[in-house]
Each structure stands twice: as structure tokens, then as C-alpha cells.
Amino acid sequence: MPLAAGPTAQIIAIGSEMLTPEKTDTNSLFLTLELNNLGISVTGKQVVSDQLHRISEAVLECLVRCDLLLISGGLGPTEDDLTREAVAMALGRNMAFHEEILERIRERFRKFGRPMTERNRKQAFVIDGAEVLPNPHGTAPGQALEIDGKLIFLLPGPPREIMPMVMEHVLPRVSAHFPLPVLRTFTFRIAGLGESEVDDRVAPIYTRVANPETTILAAAGDITLQFRAIADTGKEAETMLAALADPIRAELGERIYS
Numbered sequence: 001m002p003l004a005a006g007p008t009a010q011i012i013a014i015g016s017e018m019l020t021p022e023k024t025d026t027n028s029l030f031l032t033l034e035l036n037n038l039g040i041s042v043t044g045k046q047v048v049s050d051q052l053h054r055i056s057e058a059v060l061e062c063l064v065r066c067d068l069l070l071i072s073g074g075l076g077p078t079e080d081d082l083t084r085e086a087v088a089m090a091l092g093r094n095m096a097f098h099e100e101i102l103e104r105i106r107e108r109f110r111k112f113g114r115p116m117t118e119r120n121r122k123q124a125f126v127i128d129g130a131e132v133l134p135n136p137h138g139t140a141p142g143q144a145l146e147i148d149g150k151l152i153f154l155l156p157g158p159p160r161e162i163m164p165m166v167m168e169h170v171l172p173r174v175s176a177h178f179p180l181p182v183l184r185t186f187t188f189r190i191a192g193l194g195e196s197e198v199d200d201r202v203a204p205i206y207t208r209v210a211n212p213e214t215t216i217l218a219a220a221g222d223i224t225l226q227f228r229a230i231a232d233t234g235k236e237a238e239t240m241l242a243a244l245a246d247p248i249r250a251e252l253g254e255r256i257y258s
Contacts, residue, residue, distance in 0.1 A: 229244075
């Protein structure tokens with residue numbers, strides 16, 4: 001059952017390589033953790049190949065469904081780095097060249113004793129109306145936009161670049177923009193019962209409420225019940241969790257081992 005109303009986020013990971021068995025999208029896990037800590041529910045994630053129209057379509061589809069859109073990857077200097085162009089296309093906006101960004105990129109190359117190629121010029125284009133997010137750990141700056149009250153962030157793909165940018169620039173902007181609730185979680189680990197049997201016994205309890213949200217995860221010989229509550233304060237969220245967890249604990253008894 002869905003959680004109570006609050007800001008929702010969608011994540012798009014750009015990169016054809018992540019649609020192969022060799023590469024995994026780990027940025028979405030990091031982003032989800034940090035957004036959940038703010039009380040923002042991630043309602044969808046997807047990986048999109050390096051194709052202009054596919055990225056643009058994904059952006060438009062996600063904006064219909066969320067308040068906050070985070071896009072990682074595709075900000076590099078190569079021909080298949082198309083995130084800037086695709087987002088501009090989706091929003092019907094132009095891009096402007098920023099000489100000061102290019103100079104920062106040149107300086108980074110000089111620092112490492114390497115020549116900058118002309119391909120890096122594309123990293124100095126900014127979507128009209130976007131705020132530039134500095135990236136001292138790489139050549140690709142991020143970009144932040146607000147569209148009809150929704151926030152969009154274009155973020156670099158390498159973890160060593162996206163992580164500090166999110167912590168230093170994205171989360172503070174998100175916190176200032178949205179009235180954020182508090183999200184708390186609680187987990188039971190259960191043994192000796194199958195998934196359907198657990199659900200038969202506890203569904204009459206958890207289906208009475210939409211918040212907290214209940215998720216059942218099954219593995220061989222082990223069932224996990226996770227509850228997620230959203231409220232205005234941590235105390236209120238914890239009270240809601242206890243009101244749901246206590247009768248489930250009484251129902252399952254010693255089957256709960258953690």
C-alpha cells in the first residue's frame with residue numbers, strides 16, 4: 001500500500017553499458033538511501049541507453065510522475081554523452097556556452113599536465129535557466145533546474161563525482177525546496193514460515209493502514225517484513241511503526257528472530 005503523500009522522486013541512470021551484464025547501476029542505490037533519509041520516497045528507477053530520443057522520452061515520462069528527478073551519467077565529452085541535449089530537448093529549451101566552465105576544465109587538465117581536447121567543449125554547455133553545480137572531482141559540472149515546482153538534477157556518473165555533488169549541492173537544495181516529512185523504517189526477520197503463510201497471518205493487520213507501508217521479501221528459509229512510516233516528526237513516525245509492529249509481533253511470536 002502506498003505511503004502518505006509527500007515529495008516523490010524518480011531516478012534515471014544513463015548509459016548503454018549498464019544494460020549489459022558487465023556493469024551495474026550503483027548510483028541509484030546511493031541516491032535512494034540519501035533521499036529516503038530526507039523523507040522522500042523513490043517511486044521509480046530506470047536505466048536508459050545512450051540515445052537522444054530515449055533519454056528525452058524518459059525525462060518527460062518521469063516528470064509526470066514525480067516532484068524530483070535525478071539523472072546520473074551522460075555528461076562526459078564523448079559523442080554518446082547526450083544527457084544535456086536530451087533534457088534540453090524534453091523541456092523545449094536551448095543551451096548556452098559558458099566560457100568560464102571551459103576555463104575550469106582547461107585548468108583541471110593543466111593541473112594534471114595533460115592537453116584538453118576540443119571534445120571537452122561540449123561540457124561547457126548549460127541548459128537555459130539551469131544552475132551550474134561545481135564538480136571539483138571531474139570535468140563535468142552538474143546542472144539544476146526548477147520546472148513548475150519540480151526539481152531536476154543532471155549529475156555526473158562516476159561515484160567519486162556524484163556522491164560529493166549530491167551531499168554538498170543536491171540535498172541542501174532539495175531540503176530547502178520541499179516541506180519534508182520524516183521517514184522511519186522497522187524490520188522483522190522471520191523463520192519457519194513461508195511467504196504466503198506469513199501474509200495470511202499479518203495482512204489483516206497491516207492492510208488496515210496505508211501508512212506505514214509494509215513490504216514482504218522472501219528468501220530461502222527467511223522472510224523479511226519491512227515497515228516504512230512517513231510523518232511530520234520522528235516521534236510520530238516511530239509511534240506509528242510501534243502501533244503496527246506490536247500486533248504483528250504478538251501474532252508471529254517466536255517465529256520472529258530479529
